[in-house]
Amino acid sequence: MATIKKKKLKLKKGAYILFGILIVTITSLIFGIKYYKDYKYKQTYEYKLINIGYSIDNAKQIISKVNDETINYILNNPQNDLIVDFINEKYFIENNLDNYLKFFEKQNDETLTDIVAMVNTHANNKWYEVTFNTDINLKEKMIVNKFYALNKEYAPTDLKNISLDYSYGNEGDNKLLSYAYDEFMNLWQAANKAGFYLMVTSSYRNYEEQESIYNERKEAQGERKADQTAARPGHSEHQTGLVVDMTSKSEPIESDFKESKTYNWLKENAYKYGFIERYPEGKTYITGYEPESWHWRYVGSEAAKVIHDENITYDEYYAYYIEYKNK
Numbered sequence: 001m002a003t004i005k006k007k008k009l010k011l012k013k014g015a016y017i018l019f020g021i022l023i024v025t026i027t028s029l030i031f032g033i034k035y036y037k038d039y040k041y042k043q044t045y046e047y048k049l050i051n052i053g054y055s056i057d058n059a060k061q062i063i064s065k066v067n068d069e070t071i072n073y074i075l076n077n078p079q080n081d082l083i084v085d086f087i088n089e090k091y092f093i094e095n096n097l098d099n100y101l102k103f104f105e106k107q108n109d110e111t112l113t114d115i116v117a118m119v120n121t122h123a124n125n126k127w128y129e130v131t132f133n134t135d136i137n138l139k140e141k142m143i144v145n146k147f148y149a150l151n152k153e154y155a156p157t158d159l160k161n162i163s164l165d166y167s168y169g170n171e172g173d174n175k176l177l178s179y180a181y182d183e184f185m186n187l188w189q190a191a192n193k194a195g196f197y198l199m200v201t202s203s204y205r206n207y208e209e210q211e212s213i214y215n216e217r218k219e220a221q222g223e224r225k226a227d228q229t230a231a232r233p234g235h236s237e238h239q240t241g242l243v244v245d246m247t248s249k250s251e252p253i254e255s256d257f258k259e260s261k262t263y264n265w266l267k268e269n270a271y272k273y274g275f276i277e278r279y280p281e282g283k284t285y286i287t288g289y290e291p292e293s294w295h296w297r298y299v300g301s302e303a304a305k306v307i308h309d310e311n312i313t314y315d316e317y318y319a320y321y322i323e324y325k326n327k
């Protein structure tokens with residue numbers, strides 16, 4: 001009997017020890033997991049962003065919208081809610097964040113949307129201060145503006161003469177790149193059906209022609225004025241062979257064209273044929289040009305539709321949809 005009791009006691013003792021070990025294990029496990037979770041959370045961007053002053057909501061927005069490199073840039077700078085505002089801009093480009101903030105400091109009377117547009121298109125720089133080479137492999141999507149230039153030698157090989165039925169000047173004065181020419185003819189027909197008669201006033205110009213136009217204007221008006229209305233050689237879209245300056249038979253004067261019904265028709269329909277108004281009203285701060293209701297650029301119908309629907313300039317389209325999105 002006594003041995004059985006002893007055994008029972010021993011068993012009881014063993015159970016207590018086991019139970020004790022179990023409790024200790026579970027508790028340390030719970031605390032361990034909690035500690036580990038805390039430790040892990042402290043490694044997250046969310047914790048780090050909140051730690052430097054962002055709200056949970058803003059931290060979540062930052063994480064969901066930008067890549068690691070940009071988050072690290074944000075973490076290495078003081079908390080700034082402006083960053084979140086920029087990130088939420090429609091045409092926000094990550095690599096430009098630092099420039100948006102710097103430009104905002106200088107130009108804080110501009111809206112954030114305008115700052116994004118200007119930085120994206122390099123228009124935060126002085127004209128011709130920074131220049132890049134136009135990527136001619138992009139064909140009808142190549143960009144030529146105050147910051148992107150074609151070299152002296154660039155000349156399209158496949159130019160077609162525009163008939164004197166649709167253009168002023170002499171035979172051979174007006175030319176377009178063949179595929180732009182074909183679309184121009186489609187546009188011409190559609191306009192004609194709607195009761196308008198388009199007339200081309202200028203189109204392809206080579207480097208030297210642009211050089212003499214610019215120099216003439218510079219001599220007459222000075223460099224500043226000349227830069228507002230004429231492109232420097234290499235910086236003119238006319239050198240691409242993708243541009244028509246046009247008015248109509250009934251409203252032949254370029255400067256009056258913006259008041260015409262033909263112009264209104266073009267504004268609503270030209271994009272269907274791949275043509276866009278290149279220097280629209282109210283966008284001089286981006287394009288660098290006073291409005292030119294007569295200057296139409298072929299970019300292809302897909303790009304033209306986006307530009308028309310989103311009411312952006314080609315410069316903005318190029319920055320966001322080609323340079324940034326296609327990377």
Ligand SMILES: [Zn+2]
Pocket residue numbers: 202238243244245294295296
């Ligand atoms: Zn023009």
